[in-house]
Amino acid sequence: MDRIANWLNRNSLYIALITAWVAMCGSLYFSEVRGYVPCVLCWYQRILMYPLALVIAIGLLRRDWNLPYYVLPFSLIGLGVSTYHYLLEKTDLFAGSAACRQGVSCTTQWINWFGFVTIPFLALTAFLIITVMSVIALVNREPVAEDEEGDALRMPWLPVGGLIVAVLAVFAALFISGTQDPQVAAASTNPFPTLSLTPVAISADAAAHGEQIYLQSCAACHGLDGMGVENLGNQLRASEFLASNSDEQLLAMIRAGRELNDPANTSGLVMPPSGGRPDLSDADILAIIQYLRAE
Ligand code: HEC
The missing domain is CATH 1.20.1550 (Bromodomain-like)
Structure with missing residues (x-):
């Protein structure tokens, strides 16, 4: 001692x-x-x-x-x-x-x-x-x-x-x-094939709930209106990515976030896993997706 x-x-x-x-x-x-x-x-x-x-x-x-x-x-x-x-x-x-x-x-x-x-x-x-x-x-x-x-x-x-x-x-x-070479690093980090999802029922007012969580968790980077913020996050509302992916694919992507070396990364900016809110449930994130899909 x-x-x-x-x-x-x-x-x-x-x-x-x-x-x-x-x-x-x-x-x-x-x-x-x-x-x-x-x-x-x-x-x-x-x-x-x-x-x-x-x-x-x-x-x-x-x-x-x-x-x-x-x-x-x-x-x-x-x-x-x-x-x-x-x-x-x-x-x-x-x-x-x-x-x-x-x-x-x-x-x-x-x-x-x-x-x-x-x-x-x-x-x-x-x-x-x-x-x-x-x-x-x-x-x-x-x-x-x-x-x-x-x-x-x-x-x-x-x-x-x-x-x-x-x-x-x-x-x-x-x-x-x-x-290091982004393609090599990314090959091992693709979250889609292995992720198993529990099905979640979405209630009628999911979009309203989604808006509330979106404003708390995502808006700082993606904008209050979902149209993106320069140097922080890209446009989500009415985006091609949203339209061309299922809810489950979006949920998996949002859970995983997107590192710089991800081949899907287009902006040179990082999206943290779950938007930096690990406490969000699958239902919360699906509600955000409903909110973003709503016109
Ligand atoms: C710290 C900033 C930040 C926060 C907070 C954040 N994001 Fe992101 N997000 C980004 C960036 C940066 C990208 C773009 C990465 C790229 O270049 O591919 C992105 C991309 C996305 C994409 C893919 C869009 C596309 O066109 O490829 C979705 C969907 C998304 N975010 C949803 C969310 C949701 C939902 C939340 C809240 C739970 C959230 N994000 C919180 C920074 C953020």
Whole structure:
């Protein structure tokens, strides 16, 4: 136990450093390689996370024992923003809040690994690790021992630089593999042949229900009138795609979303699985389809 505590005390800020770099590169990977559009709250979290990648590196290099004081304000506010964002995505606590009225909706879940790991969840985890590591460093801080020349600044270039290069190398590999031949990648991701659908009865007022969910879940990208939004989503109402596909094919497509490397992708923009709303039922989505088909 003591050995682990000692190790943590000595390396806490290095753990914070790796975390900040992984978070920054990961968010750039999602937006630049995968094409996921950051919402307003995502931008606030980026503004708080990205400076930490450099601030922690510089503080470590200069052996600045005050580093936690510069890191904690960012990481604590970031923790607040990502907690709020995650609750917005997963609960009704802030239903009707005014956040994210511009651009892509803050409730759009681009990823939903294991049913709970979304992008704000990843940010929350990173801010939490950085906060805890900074507190450990704060508790254990000591004044810098100056050597004979009064040189407090023998810089630990090797560990700081080495960790950054290691994280960059991993993400460089991801960036390169993310730009592979689209046809090859798409061959394995076609959802249509394997999807089994449970038949759903559509009631007479499905279209009205559909309109309500459409406005909440799809309109930010496809427009209030279904005619599309530039750089976010294409036209759905009266579209050829809608006319030429059955309800079940549309349901399967909407469930799967459309990645950049999907051969059917025409816009160079990503549609998240279930429109970023994994909580929607098949009946909800079929109601949206009825609404879009209605004149
Ligand atoms: C974050 C933005 C976003 C959200 C939210 C979103 N979409 Fe999309 N959707 C897109 C983009 C971008 C495309 C076009 C991808 C392409 O180029 O093929 C698309 C394509 C589609 C298509 C295929 C249209 C065609 O002509 O190929 C359908 C159908 C569709 N979306 C339905 C929905 C529904 C229903 C919802 C709500 C549950 C929804 N989308 C939510 C971005 C979004």
